[in-house]
Amino acid sequence: MRMSRYFLPVLKENPSEAQIVSHRLMLRAGLIKQSAAGIYSWLPMGFKILRKLENIVHEEQARAGHLAMLMPTIQSADLWHESGRYDAFGDEMLRLKDRGGREMLFTPTAEELITDIFRSHVSSYKDLPLTLYQIQWKFRDEVRPRFGVMRGREFLMKDGYNFDLTKEDALHSYNRHLVTYLRTYERMGLQAIPMRADSGAMGGDNTHEFLVLAETGESEVFYDSAVTDLSFGDREIDYGSVADCAAVMEEFTTKYARTDETHDETLFNAVPEERRRRARGIEVGQIFYFGTKYSEAMGATVQGPDGKSTAVHMGSHGIGVSRLLGAIIEASHDEKGIIWPEGVTPFHAGIVNLKQGDAEADAACDALYSALELLGLDPLYDDRKERAGGKFASMDLIGLPWRITVGPRGLKNGVVELTCRRTGDSEELPPEAAVQKLAQIYAGIA
Structure with missing residues (x-):
């Protein structure tokens, strides 16, 4: 591309509304333009990088045998009433009505929709395991959208959902997703540390957030500095092997690393003092195992090997694709501007x-x-x-x-x-x- 023919509206001055480095540099470098609070137009270079990140996510999901699909951005509220989350989700959900007065919503996440798809088409354990995912725009009506794409209202997200017959199978899916995420982030030039986290409105007992250490991070984190020495590298993993995936999970999660919601001072103090770290982190992804929370509420069952109907075990796995641009810039810049890693450069x-x-x-x-x-x-x-x-x-x-x-x-x-x-x-x-x-x-x- 020749710059004389390219649309790259760089700014010489720092925008007054930008509070953190990534927001300032994305505006100055002509990657985005604000359309409304927390909502941005992606200009050609920003869009090009966004697509590169999206492609890396697709490639790593395909490597693990996960199947891509696409669900709508507007959902019927009926499914959310069925699961019991319509009122529980809170004011972040953008609720609306169509011309017929039917309750609708702009998708903040898609557990209900994917569960309905599953129950409509899968009835036997022989069709399991199954992992479906999409990369789609979401909307959450943040009270205070800020920090550019790091805390926006509209965002591009990869959300994946696994369906398994047993808890053991579902935990293998959980471990497999952790492996895919480690490889994904390293390809983007990021070190994203999996940290024990709180499941929040998603529910479930097992969840890890992937956080990139940065002074501007919104989350306070506590960790053993030994976790920063870990690297996935170019190792080959058999994604179908329970042992392979469990070994990576153990290697990357046994050292102390937690967000403030799950921080345990007693356990943290057991870490050698010279290795204890307290810092800020940017969340770039999260994986959940929530068992039969949605399948029982919505009748997502299969006929098991014994002929009996059983609720499937589920998990979900998200990557904030659009927020990754901000995270990469926060982790890789200097006083002159952005420094793109080779794997994601426009x-x-x-x-x-x-x-x-x-x-x-x-x-x-x-x-x-x-x-x-x-x-x-x-x-x-x-x-x-x-x-x-x-x-x-x-x-x-x-x-x-x-x-x-x-x-x-x-x-x-x-x-x-x-x-x-x-x-x-x-x-x-x-x-x-x-x-x-x-x-x-x-x-x-x-």
Whole structure:
């Protein structure tokens, strides 16, 4: 993409309404524009990153054998009355009526709807286990929407639901989801720590939140610093293996890590003092096992091996896809702007032409652009007639991981400058070598 043809409305000044870094940088970098309190339009670059995050989630869900679907954003209230949650959910639910006076609601979550789909089409234990999920827009009418996409009213969420015959099977599904989430977050360049949490309105006994440590986090967390040494890495997991998934669960959840709602001072004090940490965290996902809470209330049963009708065991698993952009920026930025991890960057590299209109510089940039595209990479070429300082500032602000700088002086020596956004380190390379280095870097990105 050439910047002269792209819609990227960057701002030079910090927006007065932005209270935290991610909100400020998303507005300044032209990723979003506020439409109403807690509701945003996603501009081309923001939308592009959103789709990259969504694709990673889809790929990891597919790897685990989970099936994608799509449910409506507007639900009938009848199902919520049936489950008993219509009144219990509170004022965050946006309630409305259609022209026939029927009670409707804008989906805040979809346990009732998915349970109704299941009970309508599944009647035998032979069809289990089953995990269905969607990535869909949700709405919760927050009292005080703030912090941009971190605490918005409309948000893009992955919500998945497992149906199993027994508690043991459902707990394997729980463990399997924990594994998929660990891999998902690491691919996005995030360390998200699974922490024992409170189930809230969702119900159930088992739940873990995945939190990214950040000073601006809304949750107070307590943890053993040893959990930050854990990494999923490139290990191979058999998702059908109870033992494999349970081993990962044990490795990542036995060290003390809890949100403030479940914090236990006695257990925390048993952690060696030098490893005790108290910090803030940003929630980016949560998994639940809630047993037969919904299946019993809504008649979601199957015929078991003994011929008897039995309520299925269920769980749900959410990832805040849109809030992930904010979390990544909170965890990865500096005073100049965003620093995107390679796995989620909107463009793989930026090309800066220091002398637009110079025949040799223009030709070199065009050649680099074409060479990167031929290798399957997606460059952003700043071909604007803008001062070099302005071009560098824009590239730093939008945070592409790598920048190739092309100028007449370097070309006389047969080199361009390749710069790493994260470290600021630069090296001079022949154009072909710069392209090959970028190809090697991205070849290692899942």
